[in-house]
Amino acid sequence: MSQQVLGVMGGGQLGRMLAMAAARLGVRTRVFDPSAEACAGDVAELVIGAYDNEGALARFCEGLDAATVEFENVPIDAVTFVQDRVPFYPNARSIAQAQDRLHEREAFRKAGLQTPRDGAVTNEQEIEVALRAMGSPAILKSRRFGYDGKGQAWIREPSDVPGAWERIGQRAALLDEAVSFQRELSLVMVRGRTGEVRHYAATENVHVDGILHTSRAPAEVDASALNNLRQSVEAMLSSLDYVGVVAVEVFDCNGQYLVNEFAPRVHNSGHWTIEGAVTSQFENHVRAVMGLPLGSTDSRGHAGMVNLIGTVGEFKQQLACEGAQFHAYGKLPRDGRKVGHVTVCAETAALRDARLREVECLVEKGGCHVSDSA
């Protein structure tokens, strides 16, 4: 058996963790990234090129057995170029749909999922009309290239419209009702080439300043509601002929579940699966894309994750945190940049939460001792 090679478009931390999961399966990884500093290059072959550099893209494609993306904002022309040459998952259609908030929402509603109320807008006048219909406050979200809270602006009263329109770059947008939710959940699942779908435990997320701060799994969710959500998402994936891991963000509004967006890729809210599930989201994405049998998505205890943002700070003290599992991405610290994460696993939710609090304190202040009892 000669060694198989997986191509990943994008060489950030998601590409890096995909490459490490692929290596465990004996699969080599080649990543494509515009930057020579792409951190996945530490553990994978790196082809450097702009996404419109067809020569570089062609070199990237040479000898690949399959290819995928680490994030949904890879320009669709580049995705299509590679998909024309190499088995590519998830397909360009799925990625294109996730690139546009309007198309994404329409796909959800077609699959029978409830979403926040929204309206497509392309200028200030349309925003004002939509705002009158929907009421304040609302959130203006650019239809394309939004992630980690980028491309979003709150509108608390009509006079905020010009500033918000300016802030998102005067681009086609959705005006979204400001949903009053109790919690944010994500559903991470994987769909294989055969159509088989496996679900990870539902995850509860806390965002700070639009960036994921902590995740906890399994989240307690009404079984029947969860099952309905999953079935509707499965129907959407099936209609897209989707292959790979997908993460769906859901607002829980007192038991009414509004689906906000999906990421056609491995997702930050699934990082806990590295230690907290039998098979990580990264390995299952590789398995799906390479046409291998999917691995068990069963949980291993109760898991919690804290993102390291902007700095890895007192690296040594964080590592001294008993029972915590540390992941650094090999990226230079920069404001608002995800540079690593810490996972804790425990046999009970209470012990997990106690450990998670201590890790959070450590991440904020440096130094901590994670106790062995709740």
Next chain:
Amino acid sequence: MSQQVLGVMGGGQLGRMLAMAAARLGVRTRVFDPSAEACAGDVAELVIGAYDNEGALARFCEGLDAATVEFENVPIDAVTFVQDRVPFYPNARSIAQAQDRLHEREAFRKAGLQTPRDGAVTNEQEIEVALRAMGSPAILKSRRFGYDGKGQAWIREPSDVPGAWERIGQRAALLDEAVSFQRELSLVMVRGRTGEVRHYAATENVHVDGILHTSRAPAEVDASALNNLRQSVEAMLSSLDYVGVVAVEVFDCNGQYLVNEFAPRVHNSGHWTIEGAVTSQFENHVRAVMGLPLGSTDSRGHAGMVNLIGTVGEFKQQLACEGAQFHAYGKLPRDGRKVGHVTVCAETAALRDARLREVECLVEKGGCHVSDSA
């Protein structure tokens, strides 16, 4: 914080798994290996050179923050060359001691550990004399460059002596009593630069044809006897100023523990720690060598490991094994070659054993279903 770089001499599967553990800590890895096919090269920078190529060794050393070995048979001159230029752990003295069975046994006995009876021999006549003193059967083991049963020959009666001497290459050797043991154990532990030692659960191993076949942990061992063994080994490590992971092989003869050999490195019998412990042996070796705080060695349930030897066979069917965790090393299959391993974890020893049996059956025959109940 600029990224640290770890050097690893030897680019096989151990170097590969060390590199992946280092990457999780944000540490880049450079491996040195005589072969361009070295499988660690998939996930790390690879410097290719013979171990006596000082130019290549000097290139390897450039900019390293620390260096280590993936196996003990790296020529000691090469180790010394690197140690003279880069902080090197475990030190050359420890590695040299593990390279010679006689010195290794002497160190054990000095630390108060019991070993099998042995005698140093350098020719057929000395073997015959030692055999008369010790009795048959006995095992002739070359003092140097033995691993996975290589450099060993059984002597069942005096007439076997010439053939055994021939078989081990007519090199300086130990004649070892053939110990009648109930089981083989290994003690895997890590010693940090500060002298702190942490122990993984004792592991019970089954060898087939001199190569590790399966490991199970935690093994049930009398707590007081285990504690005594560990303390004696710690004394030996302290006298060597040892830093890193070490694995000690022990024969359990009805509760009498005879220490056979030690490996100054991460060890096959510790592969289960990737999923079966909070911090893997690979990560703890990197932490120790880089001078970082050691991670928790606590077990996560009951773990079992099966080696994949010679072939990865029905790769897809093995991956379909529910609950099993698959590791391929990216090596071409060859008779007797370790090309991967499979780990199972469970909440009870009985369930672990049931799953392990199913994985063994699958490894031998291809295809299996690992059940969820014992």
